[in-house]
Amino acid sequence: MQKRLVWLLVAALVGFASAQTPPVSKVGSLMAFTGALAEFGPAINNGVMLAVDELNAAASAVLGGPIVELVTEDSATVPSVGVDRARKLVNTDGVIAIVGALSSGVTVSVAESVAIPSGVIMVSPASTSPLVAMLPDDGDYIFRTVASDALQGIVGAQLARGEIVEGHSFDTAAIIYVNNPYGQGLADAFERAFTARGGTITAKVAHPEEPQPTYAALLEQALAGDPGVVLSASYPGQATVYMAEARDLFGYNSWQFTDGTKSVDIIGAVGADVVEGLYGTAPGADPEWGGYVAFSDAFEAKYGERPPLPYIDTAYDGMAVIGLAIAKAIVDGVEVNSDNVRERMREVANPDGEVVGVGEFERAMQLLAEGTAINYTGAAGEVDFDDLGDVVTPVEIWQYVGGDIVSVQVQTGSEIPTE
Structure with missing residues (x-):
């Protein structure tokens, strides 16, 4: 009753x-x-x-x-x-x-x-x-x-130091980053976590937020110390240019990427063969998370494709x-x-x-x-705002494979160390 x-x-x-x-x-x-x-x-x-x-x-x-x-x-x-x-x-x-x-x-x-x-x-x-x-x-x-890049920077350093993918490990790294709060914050977080794991940063070079016609001088600085890998904390509008120049002018192609360079445009600009097998990180949902599956299904039903980008x-x-x-x-x-x-x-x-x-x-x-x-509870995970209005979402390790972007694994917030 x-x-x-x-x-x-x-x-x-x-x-x-x-x-x-x-x-x-x-x-x-x-x-x-x-x-x-x-x-x-x-x-x-x-x-x-x-x-x-x-x-x-x-x-x-x-x-x-x-x-x-x-x-x-x-x-x-x-x-x-x-x-x-x-x-x-x-x-x-x-x-x-x-x-x-x-x-x-x-x-x-x-x-x-x-x-x-x-x-x-x-x-x-x-x-x-x-x-x-x-x-x-x-x-x-x-x-x-x-989530804040304080988390992505740590996972990126774990990846670069060989803690996540066997055979992907570097003792030295350079960082090329867009000179804005995104690039600065991610570059700093990666540097702290990479050096805390015994790695050496050979160069840390910023570029303007506006895309430039050439990055040759910047690349000369970044590659001077012969880094094992270069972290690209930029956007596609810049990375498509400097990656092509690094290949053509310096014969260099050892990159690790971030969310800003998880890009189909990069594949088209420099060639699928150039980025084949290279890894990156990005905040991202667990592909098996029920919310993400439901969201991806609804997105595909409306737009005819699975969600293609972060x-x-x-x-x-x-x-x-x-x-x-x-x-x-x-x-x-x-x-x-x-x-x-x-x-x-x-x-x-x-x-x-x-x-x-x-x-x-x-x-x-x-x-x-x-x-x-x-x-x-959302598509990307729980949406539990803290006092600062922030949430904790997983961080994905992804890879360029066969002209596409594939997810390798996902680390939840509880799996990411504090430093």
Whole structure:
């Protein structure tokens, strides 16, 4: 009898909500469709749009109509452009949240100049620099659905020192990195972990964020100490040029890659034979994780291919949490604004609520209407935000094989040492 009364109450709440049209909130997607990360932007934005479609379908069934309108802008992988586009999203479009940016340099600039001063939520699916966690975010507006490079740097050093793949081991390494918070943070993390394991860094060379026509002078510095391997902590727009020059001008081709250089464009630019067998690291979901399998199936059904690049899953998760927090604000009967949505981000994503997974948004909203707490578990892993708005996601070891990118293994957060 008591259970029947609960379901009658749920039906009444759902019916009441369906009799009204819920408010539609604008959410910005600040991607990189041009510039050094142009290869990544469209695919990652597809992950955001998939989540929006699923959220709106669920909201239409449970709340009586769609709840999210997506407004997309291009940062051009340039901080000043990103700030300009973010201001447009906030001041002209009136978004209450932004999914993005991709480059850590763009994210830091947008957070400091736009999101934090304006009190607008920002969830980056790809900005892995440790500096993001150090932003002066007293209002708690900056979140990430991807782990800090403090973890990737350690796994990269483990890989380079032979702790992960037999036969892949180097005593010396040089680092070429993009001179922004992403490149700096990852280069520093790799250097600390590599030297702690007895390795020697022979050179550490930065290049500008804007792609250059040649990197010959930079390569001369990086290769002067005859390193066993060079870590490429850049973006495809730069790496496609300097890898070709390293091969043609210096006869060098011993590389280890990162998330920024996990790239189909690199295969096309320098040739599959040149990168064949080379390894890299990237934050990434366990391919056997149930959430990732469900996400990959849904992505393929919508776009005709499995997720081809990093951060598509974390972008989906970022939009999912924002959308569920919007739904909770609607059910709670409060104004749907950035502050009220921000207050509900951890409530829908962190333990100890009823677990809801990828694509289960209709069930999630029904639970919220019932007054039941939920705990969203994502495509990339658990989305449990800490006090800094950070999460811990696995780190993948991957390899270029046969003109493709294949996953070798995944290390979960608990398997990664602290240094």
